[in-house]
Amino acid sequence: MKYLHLKLFVFVGLLVGFSQVQGQQLPSNSQRVHQDVPFVQEYAIKYYSEEVPMLDKVYADRNGTVQILSKSGLLRPHAGAFLYPGTLTPDKTYLAMKDKNIVSISTVENQFVYLDDKAVFSNAWAGSLYLQHELPSAASFAHGKDFTFLVSDGGHIHLVSKDGVSYKGKISGSPVIEITYDAATERFLLLAENKLMSFSPADKKLKTLTEGAGFTSFVVREGKNKLAIATKDGYFEWDLLSDKKVGQKQNALPWPVLTSLTEINGLLWFGSEQGAFMEKEDGKFNYYFGERWLPGDKVLHISQKNADEVLILTDKGLGKLVFMSQTLAEKAAYYEQQVRDRHIRHGFNATLRDMEKGNFNTGRIKDSDNDGLWTSMYLAGQAFRYATTGSPFALQNVKESLDAMERLYTINDIEGFPARSFSRSGFKDQLGGSEHWQDIEDPEWVWKATTSSDEVIGHVFVFGVIAELVDNEALRQQAIGLLDQLMTHIVENDWYLIDFDGKHTTWGRWNPEYVNGFPTMVGDRKLNSSNIIAMLQTAYHFTGKEMYKKEAYKLMDKHGYLENLMRPMEEIGQAKEGSDDWAAMLSQKWNHSDDEMYFLGYWGLYRYAFTDELKEKYKETIKDHWEAERPEKDGLWNIFGALVDRENFDLEEAVWYLQEYPLDLINWNVKNSHRKDIELLEPNFRNQSTKEVLPPDELKMRRHNGNRFELDGGRDGKEEMSAGDIWLLPYWMGRYMDVISKPVSN
Structure with missing residues (x-):
């Protein structure tokens, strides 16, 4: 089984290192546990053609050597590895072939065989294969029985073998574009743009089997006595025993204008x-x-290289798809290294930006309005990892990122107010959202204001996770102290987050007048109620301060926050006509950032519920939300589903998400809206574009706050996203909750 190049996987054994030291675990009587056995993970190695010659075919021989036929001669891939593209370079292996006008290439017994204007020949078999075909304009050929070949120049066919040319025939109409051989019926099959023909070497008869239009390629289906024929509008199959068409043409394909067809x-x-x-x-x-x-x-x-590699030749170069075997744990180890190698900025979990066409060595680690949120999610994943494995690496990651989180609170002089981010001030004019950056007494640093509610719920989520799960008292007290500072600020400022200017931030508002000012169908009324109760419960659970419990009950009983948070998702929608502009704007469409805030809050809402009665109510509303999100198959939402009902959550879909996420987290451009194999839905409030969500590796890179039904988009390879929040959080949370097993030995 092939693996990624050595440099990529040399660290797997070190990082996986699955410690037998077990941290705290959720009690489980559930049998719904994914056994982490190896699955097929695919990735691509790309080879770009610098001169963009007219490329034609690609094959590999029994030695694994790859050759590409172009109008300027034979090429071969040079260098190239996962995330490190290679190039195509002239193949000078056999200098004596330089003067040959090679027009086609194939393989016989996994050896290269060539067609030029004089002969069919090969360098294998000690160079003994050299069959002159007498067609100076020969363009295509195929191997038959006992080293017999049928050669065509489009309008003629010659049957050649070691005994010479034994048959010459003429083709009427459109020229032959491809030839293949069917061993079961012992005949050659010829494809023209408008017809399918057969030629029997035994009786030397050429016959038209069917006529049509737009034929482009074909392949014999091994062991099925069928031929698949590609066209400019889908494909159909042909029965080779009865010589009749099978079924109807299939054109519900990702794209029906076909150029090549093979079977692997x-x-x-x-x-x-x-x-x-x-x-x-x-x-x-x-x-x-x-x-x-x-x-x-x-x-x-398209051709096959070996059991786990497929070669796809395009107009701009070669793509090699590699299908390797790995476990989720091995995938996690790779992602752990990805994060630490190039996605940590001052301890924050960050995105690599401004890359040159996928070259991450040209990128810069970018600050973000959501540095605190993305880091909270990565940090929680590392806490789950530590609680599950006892990994000292995970514990060190927790320490470093928690220090970054703490500095969000200490870099400004507002008690309990977390900055969005901080940065060195040297390039302040190049930092995004420069109007929000604030100077401090130390001229070396600036901090970013206007902190949002999504940062706050992320902070509370991870402070609770660390306080509960990390058996390091210093880190626990550090997290609890930050939690207490934050919640004290909010309570003492009448449920507002008060910025440097003495005003509340745009989104840091949980005040009843604000929250209940929304119509009941506007999502922010339900969301803010759900979040603030979760935050107060978390603060009470770890500090024991009665203030938090008292204020939570006041919001639930006096101001209707329990009723707000229990409102079914089916009642959330667009504000009615006549609502104020703010409510109308917030309810134009479903907000997937809200989903992220809800689910992060559910940890504290359910886990630290004041009473069992409340816990049952919370379970009801969490399951209601999870049901609404099921079509997205988001791995994190499904793992959160297991938090409240370990027997009835989408385990298979969670694993599907984790397995299907691409190793390449570069945000390449993607397009799916043109596809003919997907069922599009009418425009709707949730912006669900298709009946069934596409796999993560066919979509643009997005965090959990993105719409997974968005079909097109990307950043042209200028950005690499971190696996820290996207993948490692749901994986390690699943491991901690014991719905994903540790690697299972063969």
Whole structure:
């Protein structure tokens, strides 16, 4: 089984190092646990063509050598590894071939065989294969029985073997574009743009089997006595025993204008003008489109390299898909290194920006309005990791990122007010949102104001996780102290987050007058009520201060916050006509950042509920929200679903999310809205564009606050996102909750 190049995986054994020291675990009588056995993880290695010659075909021989045929001669891939693209370079291996006008290439017995204007020949078999075909304009050929070849120049066919040319025939109409051989019926099959033909070497008869239009490629289905024929509008199958068409043409494909067709391991692979795709056994497709997978959009040829590699030649170079075996734990180890290598800024979990076409060595770690939120989510994942494995690496990560979180509170002089971010001041004019950056007495540093409610709920979530799960008293007290400072600030400022200017921030508002000022169908009324009760319960649970409990009950009983947070999701929608502009703006469409805030708050809402009666109510509303989110198949939401009901949550979909997330977290451009194999829905409040969500590796990179039904988008390879919050949080939370097992030995 092939693995990523050595440099990529040398650290796996060190990082996985699954300690037998167990931290705190949730009690479980559930049998719904995913056993972490190896699954197939795919990734791409790309080779760009610098001169962009007219590329034609690609094959690999039994030695693993890859050759690409172009109009300027044979090429081969140079260098190239995962995340490190290679190039195509002239193949000078056999100097004596330099003067040959090679027009086609194939493999026989996994050896390269070539066609030029004089002969069919090979360097294998000690160079003994050299069959002159007498067609100076030869363009295509195929191997038959006992080293017999059928050669065509489009309008003629010659049958050649060691005994010479034994047959010459003429083709009428459109020229032959491809030839193949069917061993079961012992005949060659020829494809023209408007017809399918057969030629029997035994009786030397050429016959037209069917006529049509727009034929582009074909392949014999091994062991099925069928031929699949690609067209400019889908494909159809042909029965090779009865010579009749099978069923109807299939054009509900990712893109129906097909350019290439092959069969690998019993599955059809299609090349098109909009990427490549493989038809799975269930009739759905794996779609490979955009530079996550391929150098160019138009696919010219597809072939198999070995049991776990597929070569896809495009108009701009070669894409090699590698299918390796790994566990979720091994994937986590790779992502852990990705985060530590290039996504940590002063302890924050950050995004790499301003990259040059996927080259992460050219990027910079970017500050964010949400530094505190993304870091809270990464930090929680590391706390879950430590509680599960006892990893000293995870504990050190917790220490470093918690220090960054603490400095959000100490870099300004507002008691209990967390900055959005902080940065060195040297490039203040280049920092995003520069109007919100504030100077301090130390000229070396600036901090960012206008902190939002989504930062706050992230902070409370992770402070609670650390306080409960990390068996390090200094870290626990550090987290509890920050939690207490934050919540004291909010309570003492009448449920507002008060900024440097003495005014509340735009979103830091949980005051009853503000919250209940929204119509009941506006989501912020339910959201803010849910979040503040979760925050107060968390603060009470770890500080024991009666103030937090008293104020929570006042909000629930006097101001209706319990009723607000219990409101069913089906009642959330657009504000009625006549509502104020703020309510109308907030309810134009479903806000996926709200989902993230809800679910992060659910940890404290459910886990630290004041009473069992309240806990049952919270369970009801959490399950109601989870049901509304099920179509998105978000891994984190499904793991949170297990928090309240370990027997009835979408474990398979959570694992699907984790397994299908691409190793390449570069935000390449993607496009899916053109696909003909997806069922589009009418525009709706939740912006669910398709009946079924697409896999993560076919979508643009997005965090949990993004709409997973958004079909197109990306940043043209200029950004690499961190796995810290996107992937590691749901994985380690699943491990801690014991719904994902540690790696299972073979």
